[in-house]
Amino acid sequence: MKLNEAILFSRLRRHYDAVLYGTPSTALHLFPPELYLDHCDRLCADHVYLATVEHLPHRPTIEKGVLLVCIGESSRLGYYKERASVILIRKKVDFFGVFQCLQAIYNQFSDWESRLLTLLTGAASAQEVLECAYPIFRRPIYLLDEAFHYIASAPTYGREGVSRRWKPLELDNFLSFLRSQELSMDKKGFFVMQCEDRAFSCVNLFSSHNTYIGCLYMELEDNNDGQGEALLVEFLAHMVERAMEISPVLMENENSSLAEILLTTMRELPLSRSQKTQLRALHQRGSYLCISIHYLKRFSALPVSYLCATIGALLPGSILFEWNNTLLGVIPWNQGEAAQRSWDGAMAQLVQEMHLCIGISTPFSDLYLLRTFYAQAEAAIENGQLLNADERIHRFSQYALSEMVVNSLGRFPMEAYYPEGFQALLTHDAASDVSYLETLKVYLEENSSLSAASRRLYLHRSTLVERMERIEKELAVDLKNPDQRLQLQILLKALELEQKMKAK
CATH class of the missing domain: 3.40.1390 (Udp-n-acetylmuramoylalanyl-d-glutamate--2,6- Diaminopimelate Ligase; Chain: A, domain 1)
Known part of the structure; x- marks a missing residue:
């Protein structure tokens, strides 16, 4: 050699x-x-x-x-x-x-080359290839798969037994990894990854079909730019690629098959008998939440496999897959309050670091209705970005009324629902410091209680009585009629939402 x-x-x-x-x-x-x-x-x-x-x-x-x-x-x-x-x-x-x-x-390098070729004539694993290379590089070597899980390392103590195996790369390190490659998973050949005060020799791995299958990396020696050993690292990476082709490393879990079942459900396609059996088993596990994850910035688009692995590590039992350019997740809901608070905190950090936005449905137990609750999660994001754009996590329960009010308008413009005299109230408010609509809104919210409404509006009771008489006269409605009160409340809520949207 x-x-x-x-x-x-x-x-x-x-x-x-x-x-x-x-x-x-x-x-x-x-x-x-x-x-x-x-x-x-x-x-x-x-x-x-x-x-x-x-x-x-x-x-x-x-x-x-x-x-x-x-x-x-x-x-x-x-x-x-x-x-x-x-x-x-x-x-x-x-x-x-x-x-x-x-x-x-x-002689050492020639022997290494010979041992590698001997290993690959059999059914050598990627782990064996790394262990063979360790005496050459004399520093830890790590291998990540396409989902950014650790799948091999040399020496083996770097994996802390089996506990580190299958764990995704830590978020901070992964973001450094992405920045190093300008968010590209198709970079080929040797490159150096800077991670705070440390530098790593890296080579991306690809299958024979040119599909990204992982990354090989090791820490650089002191005072070394890595270029001298670039071809050696590339040679090792090529040997690892061959080993992974011969003996694929597969995670032993059921999530991939369950994700396929849920994806079939979302497509409204028939399930096989075995898939129906698996879905029934999922129904027995309790309630779920559906989440929809959106990217807030184009350049922040992270590999779906990494997001699935990271969120799956935050909450075991979750099932995630790509759907309509978003990430759809089914999350077990029957967790304790402490676990939920811990997950909320972890997700808050995750969405901030990765520039994500998450919509969360209400709890449900029938997974055949997944499309409905996915629509809830999407509606939560849509309403949340309009009404609370500074927040990153939006729950449908927070916006259910807004969604119902907006959808209740149907195909007619809002003006079509104005009762007689309502436009006159709008005209009055536009030219006066006294808002009749605000007075009416508070009065209805307080269930027609003059005492409660006057306290909220800081008005004398007699002043409020006089003002409400003018409003009723202008509207020509009976505020004692529950149907007419409900119509006015829906209309006032719709106007409030419209004003918030215009303000954005």
Whole structure:
């Protein structure tokens, strides 16, 4: 296996006081080392030469891509530094010891390549591939799947037994991961991910059908930009891709099949017998909430698989899938109050960090009615963004009356429902500091109680009586009639909603 200057230098300096000169190549182009022979006046391309400074010729012909490993310093090295890469070992050390060290480096990489190929001729797992690579990189290596779950790591203690396995990447780290890639999951090849004060070597993984299947990453060594080992990391990533194709890593849970059943229900398609059995089993688990998740910003669109994994981790038992460019979730409702408060707090942080907006339905138990309660969640978002745009979580119960009032208007404009004289009240209010509509609204809300209404309006009772007489006369309605009172209340509520929408 060929190596490059950066790889050899990083490993030589573990044993010797060494300095690298020249511009190293990122390509793996260097053949195994050879001893420099006296009187040789040509250094061949892509060769590694080991020499002591006393035996170097003054001006040999140096071809492109030469690496000279030199023991000892001298002014004549300037000629070599201008034409080749030079690893200078400053102190006098054993010449053959350095040569054996170089050979050991090459042997280690050759053995690694052979072991990887041997593993892949069988049914090796991605975990085995990472464990094989750990002695080469000598730092923890992690593997995420397409849902950003940890599925393998080396050494194995990085997974904390099996407890860390299947956990999604922490939110802060994931957002850094996205920023590093400019929110792109189709980036190919080696790249460096910055996460606060740490840097990681990363390569995205793809299937043979060019589908994103995960990411391989490891922390960079100190004072290293990672470019020297970029091809090694890419080589390892390619081996992992092959292992995942041979032995796919699958999460053992029922959520994918349950999501498919609910998706079929949303499409109003018939269920198979086995699907109906599974749906009946879900009905026995209690009540549910339906949530709809929207992106508030175009550039904040996160992979659906990651959102499903993250929300699923917040509330076990939830089922989530994509529907009409939103994320639809069915959330178990029969949780304790403490669990609900904890979930509310976690979701509040989630929607803030990810620029999301969530609509929540009322509780229900019949999953065949999922479309109805999804419509509730959508209506909650629609009303919430109009009436409480600063909030990110909207519950249908908070906007049920608004939705009912708006829908009650039907195909007619609001003016078509004005009773006789109602327009005159609007005209009066537009030209006066005294609002007849506000007076009427408070009077109706207080169930026609003059005492309660006068207290709310800060009016003397006699003043309110006089004002209500003028309003009734103008409207030509009987405020003792419950139907007429209800019509006026609906109309006043509709006007209030219209004014709020115009104010937005």
